[in-house]
Amino acid sequence: MKLGEMTLMILVMAAVTYLIRMIPFAFFRKKIKSVYLRSVLFYIPYAVLSAMTFPYIFYSTGNFWTALIGTAVAITAAACKRSLLTVAICACLAVLIAGFII
Amino acid sequence: MEKSKTTSDEKQQNFSRLSFEKGIKDGLPIGLGYLSVAFAFGVQASIAGVPILMSVFISMTNLTSAGQLAGLNIIAACGTILEMILTQLVINARYFLMSITLTQKLDGSFTFGHRLLCSAFVTDEIFAIAAAKPKTFGRKYFYGLVILPYVGWTLGTLLGASAGSILPDFIINALGIALYAMFVAIILPPSITTRGVLPAVALGAGISCAIYFIPAFSNVSTGIAIIISAVISALVIAAIFPIKDKEQER
Numbered sequence: 001m002k003l004g005e006m007t008l009m010i011l012v013m014a015a016v017t018y019l020i021r022m023i024p025f026a027f028f029r030k031k032i033k034s035v036y037l038r039s040v041l042f043y044i045p046y047a048v049l050s051a052m053t054f055p056y057i058f059y060s061t062g063n064f065w066t067a068l069i070g071t072a073v074a075i076t077a078a079a080c081k082r083s084l085l086t087v088a089i090c091a092c093l094a095v096l097i098a099g100f101i102i
Numbered sequence: 103m104e105k106s107k108t109t110s111d112e113k114q115q116n117f118s119r120l121s122f123e124k125g126i127k128d129g130l131p132i133g134l135g136y137l138s139v140a141f142a143f144g145v146q147a148s149i150a151g152v153p154i155l156m157s158v159f160i161s162m163t164n165l166t167s168a169g170q171l172a173g174l175n176i177i178a179a180c181g182t183i184l185e186m187i188l189t190q191l192v193i194n195a196r197y198f199l200m201s202i203t204l205t206q207k208l209d210g211s212f213t214f215g216h217r218l219l220c221s222a223f224v225t226d227e228i229f230a231i232a233a234a235k236p237k238t239f240g241r242k243y244f245y246g247l248v249i250l251p252y253v254g255w256t257l258g259t260l261l262g263a264s265a266g267s268i269l270p271d272f273i274i275n276a277l278g279i280a281l282y283a284m285f286v287a288i289i290l291p292p293s294i295t296t297r298g299v300l301p302a303v304a305l306g307a308g309i310s311c312a313i314y315f316i317p318a319f320s321n322v323s324t325g326i327a328i329i330i331s332a333v334i335s336a337l338v339i340a341a342i343f344p345i346k347d348k349e350q351e352r
Contacts (some may be wrong), residue, residue, distance in 0.1 A: 055307075
């Protein structure tokens with residue numbers, strides 16, 4: 001992608017993201033009452049993050065097997081409720097070490 | 103809270119007790135966290151072939167991890183503007199709800215102009231801290247709260263993007279998993295504790311994998327695949343496991 005085209009894409013991305021935040025912040029005075037709609041908005045971030053992570057995490061290191069090991073370590077560390085940074089460091093180290101062995 | 107009560111509260115509390123310094127203090131841990139998440143984003147941007155200053159530009163104008171990664175994927179795949187708009191709408195839809203919730207906490211110092219500026223800084227973590235305040239707060243507190251997260255996000259991206267262009271391949275490959283590992287760390291704990299989150303996560307991942315691996319869907323782009331997966335998952339799971347108000351105050 002050319003630099004000008006990339007700039008345009010980034011500006012579009014920024015404008016959409018800003019408007020979603022700004023319109024309710026500046027103009028909205030009421031609460032969304034529909035339990036269903038509120039529930040959809042509650043689940044969206046989790047569904048988005050999982051859809052963005054799987055299966056792409058398996059191809060994030062250039063080698064399927066090191067990525068698989070890194071994913072297993074990340075899931076284990078996250079299940080133990082470690083912080084974002086700890087989970088990320090553990091996964092990266094696992095990939096690094098696995099890369100030397102495989 | 104009833105509307106008439108909010109209005110009178112706002113009039114009485116034009117001078118909120120929460121200071122700018124208190125905001126800075128509350129924002130520090132968020133800023134440190136953003137430093138590492140943004141570093142991981144910077145590395146991803148470098149892998150995608152985005153120039154360093156461009157990735158810093160993305161972070162300074164967007165301030166959102168999932169939206170930026172999705173945007174990055176669309177840029178890397180030379181996607182269309184329509185795809186970019188739809189993807190950002192879906193991925194960032196949650197900010198709409200957060201902004202609505204936050205408006206209940208703003209005191210009289212938030213004039214229209216300040217609302218226009220402040221809304222750019224509504225993120226998951228800033229929302230969580232601000233929405234948890236028992237009373238209304240003023241704009242000084244809010245500006246204090248958002249400064250360090252913004253600096254951390256920008257600086258982290260710069261460092262990550264720079265590291266991505268300097269470090270050897272085997273380290274970059276290992277760092278490539280960092281942002282995804284953080285996403286796992288965000289979705290897994292609530293999957294264990296909050297009913298309905300695990301099914302939403304599983305269905306989202308399942309549909310996303312199905313689109314990725316089934317040959318018939320091979321020409322569906324990444325951005326569209328994420329929209330389809332997330333929207334179907336949230337619509338279905340919200341019908342099966344509706345969330346009551348109390349559980350939503352994250």
